Amino acid sequence: MPTIKDVALKAGVSATTVSRVLNNRGYLSEELKHKVHQAMEELNYRPNELARSLSRSKSNIIGLIIPHVSLPFFGELTSHIEEHAYREGYKLLLCNSWQDKQKEQEYIHMLRASRVDGIIMGSHTLEVEAYRQMNLPLVTFDRQISPDIPYVCSDNYEGGKLATTLLIQKGCRHLAHIGGHPKLNILSHLRCVAFEDMAKQHNLEYVTLHTDNNSFDFEAYEQLLGQLFAEHPEVDGIFAGSDIIAAYALKACRTRGRRVPEDVKIVGYDGIMLRSLLDPPITTIRQPMEAIGKLAVDLILQQVQGHSVAAAHILPVELEEGATT
Amino acid sequence: MPTIKDVALKAGVSATTVSRVLNNRGYLSEELKHKVHQAMEELNYRPNELARSLSRSKSNIIGLIIPHVSLPFFGELTSHIEEHAYREGYKLLLCNSWQDKQKEQEYIHMLRASRVDGIIMGSHTLEVEAYRQMNLPLVTFDRQISPDIPYVCSDNYEGGKLATTLLIQKGCRHLAHIGGHPKLNILSHLRCVAFEDMAKQHNLEYVTLHTDNNSFDFEAYEQLLGQLFAEHPEVDGIFAGSDIIAAYALKACRTRGRRVPEDVKIVGYDGIMLRSLLDPPITTIRQPMEAIGKLAVDLILQQVQGHSVAAAHILPVELEEGATT
Incomplete structure (x- = not known):
């Protein structure tokens, strides 16, 4: 995989200059930017997002903990969450808890350690304290675990x-x-x-x-x-x-x-x-479901941006008559 | 969130020593290790996996690109993949491609840039060249895109x-x-x-x-x-x-x-x-489905460990009679 040094060599500039172009820092002429971008393209260079996210302390990843994605309801909800997160430039780490306390706990540790930007939680077997300790933007679905943690649910x-x-x-x-x-x-x-x-x-x-x-x-x-x-x-x-x-x-x-x-x-x-x-x-x-998924993502993003959000988000339901009534 | 310096202060050692304990590097007395671990526990400190994975160039994340997780088959397959990845200490980034060429392309860039350790690909709308350029462990599902890229499918x-x-x-x-x-x-x-x-x-x-x-x-x-x-x-x-x-x-x-x-x-x-x-x-x-999911994960892990793997993995099917025949 090409490095920043390869790009610098190809563009005939210093690695620091490439880095400045990548981060859009300081004065950069259009010609210089063009030269660096062309070199990146020719080498098929991708900036290492892992390193970039580290420096800005953002991973652009949202963790989703649900009981089980193969349950039709959660599969459909997950699709909507993924779709909306993608549109906002976020990726989704999928965690099936199987409603298992230990797995849920381990996943929360994994997600914290991976520095996800927030967690959408549709599973809930742990004590509230475990969630508070996360110290991360959190949104729960159909579960109210504490008065200060926002939740989304249908009415x-x-x-x-x-x-x-x-x-x-x-x-x-x-x-x-x-x-x-x-x-x-x-x-x-x-x-x-x-x-x-x-x-x-x-x-x-x-x-x-x-x-x-x-x-x-x-x-x-x-x-x-x-x-x-x-x-x-x-x-x-x-x-x-x-x-x-x-x-x-x-x-x-x-x-x-x-x-x-x-x-x-x-x-x-x-x-x-x-x-x-x-x-x-x-x-x-x-x-x-689509509105629920979208709102869950939006509530994470608002918290990431430092805004405070309301706790209760109750969305309206609709009766849809089939042929069983 | 506590940092390595907070741990060092609490344990009365240097930050370098804490780092050595974390990475198990050099000689460390049991007493020293105990002291550092205790400080980490008291502070509820989690090592930053993002930084750790950067230094060892491993994210312990597998990317999964499928058409749509709300399709029952893909929902169930995803559950099995997630379950097995979890057992192996890996997390799953879920990407629904909607069989959309542009979304698939963007996801591949995102996954490469995030340094995922490998990609399981159940969607396929792009040219083979796009996959070759990834230069990453890859496994496809039900799609043979090139003789040198392993695939898993049912018979x-x-x-x-x-x-x-x-x-x-x-x-x-x-x-x-x-x-x-x-x-x-x-x-x-x-x-x-x-x-x-x-x-x-x-x-x-x-x-x-x-x-x-x-x-x-x-x-x-x-x-x-x-x-x-x-x-x-x-x-x-x-x-x-x-x-x-x-x-x-x-x-x-x-x-x-x-x-x-x-x-x-x-x-x-x-x-x-x-x-x-x-x-x-x-x-x-x-x-x-369970065997397919497990094998897809195993084939990624084998490639991550530098092993070469066979290309074709065709698993047996079974007739299951219901009441429509």
Whole structure:
């Protein structure tokens, strides 16, 4: 790989001059700049960004810690984050935590040591103290870990309200909610709270079931749905905490001969691309994934530039009717 | 953030000594090492990996360029690559090329300038020369771009043979293949070649349809399937180039009142997790995604360590019967 000295030799100038051109420092004639740039081009020279970022203490890298990029929702969100970071001249270090405390901790150390400019965090198994110690621009997604760390989320309560209201309007009288683990301080639990509030307001029976661990475990969804139909055969309306859970609910109805939407109505959450491939296509609460991804990147960049940012960023959701309601 | 000087002050030694401890250079008593490590711990000091990697010319970062991480196949493959890279102490820079020539080019420059240790490339829109100029450990996925650049792929020809043979065994007499653009030198086109070979061997009519651009365009799949059923209503067996295309074929049959598998049989390719959520679950040719991801990382690491590696790495596929055949 050609060095700055090779460029200097080729251009017939000193290495210091090449460095000044690279960093646009001091007076430089157009002719001189042209000569150096031409030499760089001919040699296919690339300035060493690692060294440059070191001197200016910026790596132009954002770390992204999410549970698992192969989950459709996180895959789509990651795409939007990557796209927007790229447009702003930033690269994305992808870290799947698998919701594993140790892996999350190690990744945070790795990211700090690599001097990333900020971290977008969609995973959260550690204590708040671990995040505070990072001393780095941070944005969390769907998790409020401390009053001074900004977070981005969809309007989970409104989403839960929209979903449950639709089920009730469509005539469901025995409601069920299936979601992830509620004990973590994750904002998506507000979907469940809204569900319960609406059911109570309408004096309807309801049941809520949750995975008992911190993972996105497809088998757990199948088990929960088996349990639901065994213990509560009267259920005629399901609000699922994600489109994937809704897809499993659809599958569970199919294998038990329950017609959707005639016998059981289903509403999902997220609005992943693949929901339209299911039969019938799922009614869902759509999160504005592109806006969420863009805002998460913008909040990192604002902090990098030294601006203070507001803590809460709650984006609106939309009901998107498919054929399961 | 504490510096090496803060550690030196706290430990009562010189900054040079701290540096020697960090790099394990020269004679160091256990007592001295203990003292320095304790000071680092108390100050919550992390050595600056950026500076360290600069001095040893290693960033411990692998760049991954793929078309789009929100495509289920690439999302799952990325997860496996990330998992294995992490185990080997490497981080992953994620680059979605969107199969866009300019974005791919810019990403390659960015990755070179950032001194990544190697690049795993699942996108390919540029000329071979652009890759040669990288002068970096490189592994391609499903694309053979030059005889001296190693590639990893599933046994595409065998997969196409297995899929087509199954359709024929199950009684299909009018076969169709729908896949991506064939004119790129991508190895997955061998799926189509095997399809044609099998159809000819059995003297069966067949038709092949391909997207006419370089993207993974969901709308194009719907159009192609509309065209297929309009121009070839006799088709009773479809080999789809991916599980996503197979899902669209299933949807197209549904909307046209064609029963699957009674009227039309469908086989996909990839083995993505979500195929089992479709109704009926799709029969597919499963690629060994975990093995592919692990091997891609290993081939980068072997090159980083200065070993020469073989060019062709073709991994076996498996037929996995669902309920569409």
